[in-house]
Amino acid sequence: MRILIIGGTRFVGRHITEAALAAGHEVSLLHRGLTGPGLFPEAEHLIADRDTGLEVLGDRRWDATVDVSAYLPSQVGALADAVAGPERGGRYVFVSTTAVYAAGQKPGFTEDAPLAATGGPVPETVTGETYGPLKVLCERTAAERFGPGTLVVRPTYVIGPHDYTGRFTYWVNRIARGGEVLAPGDPSAPIQVIDGRDMASWVIAMVEKGGGGTFHAVSPPPPFTFGDMLEQIAAEVAPAGTTLTWVDADFLHAGGQDGRSLPLWGGGGDTSINAADPAAARAAGLDPRPFRQSVREIRAAEADHTVETTVSAEREAEILAAWHAR
Numbered sequence: 001m002r003i004l005i006i007g008g009t010r011f012v013g014r015h016i017t018e019a020a021l022a023a024g025h026e027v028s029l030l031h032r033g034l035t036g037p038g039l040f041p042e043a044e045h046l047i048a049d050r051d052t053g054l055e056v057l058g059d060r061r062w063d064a065t066v067d068v069s070a071y072l073p074s075q076v077g078a079l080a081d082a083v084a085g086p087e088r089g090g091r092y093v094f095v096s097t098t099a100v101y102a103a104g105q106k107p108g109f110t111e112d113a114p115l116a117a118t119g120g121p122v123p124e125t126v127t128g129e130t131y132g133p134l135k136v137l138c139e140r141t142a143a144e145r146f147g148p149g150t151l152v153v154r155p156t157y158v159i160g161p162h163d164y165t166g167r168f169t170y171w172v173n174r175i176a177r178g179g180e181v182l183a184p185g186d187p188s189a190p191i192q193v194i195d196g197r198d199m200a201s202w203v204i205a206m207v208e209k210g211g212g213g214t215f216h217a218v219s220p221p222p223p224f225t226f227g228d229m230l231e232q233i234a235a236e237v238a239p240a241g242t243t244l245t246w247v248d249a250d251f252l253h254a255g256g257q258d259g260r261s262l263p264l265w266g267g268g269g270d271t272s273i274n275a276a277d278p279a280a281a282r283a284a285g286l287d288p289r290p291f292r293q294s295v296r297e298i299r300a301a302e303a304d305h306t307v308e309t310t311v312s313a314e315r316e317a318e319i320l321a322a323w324h325a326r
Contacts, residue, residue, distance in 0.1 A: 002026045003207065004062040004089065006050060006079065007069040008043075009035040011162050012095060015200035016066055017043065023204055028062065030054075050075060054082035064207045065089040065146075071126045073137040080145035091210065092146035093203060096139055096154045098192075098216065098273040099132035105272040107190065107222040111154070111214045111280060139214075149212040153203060156218045156274050157264060159294055160196035166307030167263035168193060171233055172299050173306070178239035182316045184257070184265040185249040187227030190275040191264060192218040195294045202286040215281040219288040222275035226265070229291075236295040247323050255319055261311040 003020050007013035008029035017040055020027050027043040030050060048056040050069065065083060070076050076094070083089030102114045116132045123130040142150050159168040175181055199217045230244055249268030252258075259265045266274075278286065311319075 001063040001208065002028070002061070002090075003204075004028045004030065004057075004065045004083075006030050006065065006067040008066075009039055011160075011164055012158055012196050012200070013066075013068040014039075014162050015160065015196040016068065016203055019197075019200040019204040020066075023208070025204070030057070050079070054078060057082050059088065061088045061090070063090040064093060065091070066093040066095075066203065066207070067142075068095045070094065070138050071131070071134055072124075073122065073134065073141040076138050076141040077145060080141075085145050086147050086149065089146065091149050091151065091207060091212065092142055093151045093153065093207060094139060094142045095203075096135050096152050097132070098154050098156050098218065098276050100136045100139065100154065101132070101273045103270040103272060105275065107272075107275040108277045109272075109275070110277050111216060149210070151203075151206055151212050152214040153199070153217050154214065154276070155194045155199060155216075156192040156276065157194070158196045158199065159193045159298065161298060161301040163196070163298075163302070163305075165263075166305055166310065169298055169302050169305050170263045170307065170310045171230060172237060172295055173303060175230065175233050175242060176237040176239075176299055176303070177313075178242040180320055181230070181234075181242060181244050182262070182311070182320055183227075183230055183244040183246045184252055184262040185226070185246070185268055187225060187230075187246055189226045189266055189271045190222060190224065191226045191229050191271070192220065192222070192224060192274050192276060193229075193291070193294075194219050195289055198286070198288045202281070202284075205285055211284060213280075213284075215284060215286070216276040216278050217281055217286060218276045218278045220291060221278055224275075229264075232292055233295050236292045237299050245320060245323070247319065251323060251326070252319070255322070257311065257319070260309040261315075263307075263310060 008017040030046045033047040
């Protein structure tokens with residue numbers, strides 16, 4: 001098959017490209033050329049900004065188009081114009097998010113659960129508040145422009161090697177250092193992840209068999225909590241004597257901490273979208289590797305990976321000392 005991937009050189013897109021090439025497909029990558037030279041020499045590289053340079057696609061045809069980088073409905077629409085929808089773009093795959101759902105979902109909610117409200121003017125910038133509603137609008141535009149064969153993939157948090165966000169990697173590396181670990185907020189808050197490699201191989205398999213529809217790419221099935229996640233990470237990488245100290249959300253907020261400094265933490269807000277039912281995707285072939293296997297492999301691949309926004313070791317120690325002295 002001839003597959004066009006919008007993005008394809010960073011994290012989620014990179015894993016999808018690797019899966020497509022490993023399966024023997026002919027791959028074209030539309031990207032801005034910001035990654036290191038030499039990545040995927042066997043693929044065709046179309047260097048352009050999707051917002052200004054889609055003419056590079058010309059009048060060529062692909063069997064499928066995989067889009068990992070659309071955040072605005074106008075981007076989906078412009079791409080549809082550039083490839084004449086399914087006529088030249090083939091089956092469209094849109095990587096969305098469970099952030100499309102309205103707050104207050106019940107554990108085990110399915111793909112037909114209520115979506116976030118999208119009334120009023122379409123936002124022009126992506127923020128924490130507009131991200132979910134904009135993805136809803138992207139999904140609707142995709143269905144309108146590429147038709148009923150569109151495949152919509154809704155992950156929660158994607159993990160795995162090459163994760164430039166460093167969100168999950170922070171916890172693997174922090175717990176591997178041992179000592180007293182600051183654990184944020186409520187340990188019973190739901191959380192789900194998906195290894196990007198497993199999602200990628202499943203996406204390509206769905207493209208190969210012509211599968212459309214909307215699916216949760218999440219793991220494990222609920223209930224799975226933030227406490228479960230940190231404890232399983234600790235069981236895999238923590239040295240002897242490592243402890244988790246759970247610190248109240250209000251206390252953390254008062255000290256200036258949030259979901260950027262303590263990644264994946266919902267900040268005490270609604271986290272119900274992290275308890276999605278993966279049954280439909282599982283029935284369609286999604287088979288995530290064991291969670292602890294992902295932990296091991298991420299630690300082996302990215303033991304030195306750090307992100308500047310996460311809390312420093314010194315600041316973590318200060319917060320813990322203040323918590324104990326309160």
